[in-house]
Amino acid sequence: MEEKKLRTVRSYVRRESRLTSAQQRALDEFMPQWGLTVPTTTFDFRSIYGNDNEVVLEIGFGPGTSLVEQAIAEPQTNFLGVEIHGPGVGSCLAGVAKNNLQNVRVMREDFMDVLPYIPDNSLQKIQIFFPDPWPKKRHHKRRLIQVEFVVDITYKLKSQGIIHLATDWENYAAHMVNVLNRIGNLQQFSTERFSRPKTKFEIRGEKLGHGVWDFLYRKTE
Numbered sequence: 001m002e003e004k005k006l007r008t009v010r011s012y013v014r015r016e017s018r019l020t021s022a023q024q025r026a027l028d029e030f031m032p033q034w035g036l037t038v039p040t041t042t043f044d045f046r047s048i049y050g051n052d053n054e055v056v057l058e059i060g061f062g063p064g065t066s067l068v069e070q071a072i073a074e075p076q077t078n079f080l081g082v083e084i085h086g087p088g089v090g091s092c093l094a095g096v097a098k099n100n101l102q103n104v105r106v107m108r109e110d111f112m113d114v115l116p117y118i119p120d121n122s123l124q125k126i127q128i129f130f131p132d133p134w135p136k137k138r139h140h141k142r143r144l145i146q147v148e149f150v151v152d153i154t155y156k157l158k159s160q161g162i163i164h165l166a167t168d169w170e171n172y173a174a175h176m177v178n179v180l181n182r183i184g185n186l187q188q189f190s191t192e193r194f195s196r197p198k199t200k201f202e203i204r205g206e207k208l209g210h211g212v213w214d215f216l217y218r219k220t221e
C-alpha cells in the first residue's frame with residue numbers, strides 16, 4: 001500500500017520520553033505479545049484477535065488506565081489503543097499484562113501513521129478522551145479534532161458505529177460540536193445511557209474544577 005502521510009501538523013507535544021524502569025521493562029517484556037507495529041497492508045482484525053468480535057479504537061490513551069478498565073469490563077470486545085508517548089504505552093502495557101487481557105492490542109505510534117492501515121467500515125467505535133486541548137488560538141490548528149480528520153476516521157466506522165469524544169475544555173467542546181455537526185453522515189445521540197471509566201487527565205482536570213463534555217455521534221450510513 002502506498003504510504004500516505006495525512007497530516008504534517010503534530011497534535012501532540014514532543015517530549016523527552018523519560019521512562020521509569022517499570023515502564024521500560026513493560027515495553028521490553030510485553031510489546032512482543034500485546035504490541036503492534038505499523039503494518040504493510042491493512043489490518044486483519046480477525047487474525048490479530050483470533051475472533052470476529054467488534055473492534056473499538058482508542059486514540060491517545062495516555063497511561064491507559066481507563067482503557068484497561070474498559071477492556072476488563074468488556075471481554076467480548078476487542079480494543080486497539082494507539083498512543084505516541086512511550087511512558088504511557090509502558091504503563092498501559094503493564095496493566096494489560098497484569099490482567100492478561102487477550103482483547104487488547106497497543107501501538108506506540110502517531111495515529112496519523114496508523115490510520116491508512118485501518119480497513120474502511122471496520123470499527124464499532126472510535127474513542128478520543130481528553131485530546132491535548134491546545135488552548136492558545138495560534139495552536140488551534142494542532143488540535144486533533146478537525147473536519148478532515150473526522151471525515152477520515154468516520155470512513156473507518158461500520159454503519160451505526162460510534163464516535164465518542166470527551167474534553168474538559170469548554171472552548172474545545174464548542175469546537176468539537178462545530179466539527180461533528182459538519183459531517184453529513186454523523187448524528188448526535190443521547191449520552192444518558194452511557195458510562196465510561198474516568199481517565200487520568202479527567203481526574204486531574206476535575207481537581208482543578210474543570211467541567212467535562214462528552215459527545216457521542218453515530219454513523220448513519
Ligand SMILES: C[S@@+](CC[C@H](N)C(=O)[O-])C[C@H]1O[C@@H](n2cnc3c(N)ncnc32)[C@H](O)[C@@H]1O
Pocket residue numbers: 011012013059060061062063082083084085088109110111112128129130131132133144199200201202
Ligand atoms: C491530554 S492526553 C489524554 C490522555 C488520556 N486520554 C486521558 O484522558 O488520560 C492526550 C494524549 O493523546 C496523545 N496523542 C496526541 N496526538 C496523538 C497522535 N497523533 N497519535 C497518538 N497519540 C496522540 C498524547 O501523547 C497524549 O498522551
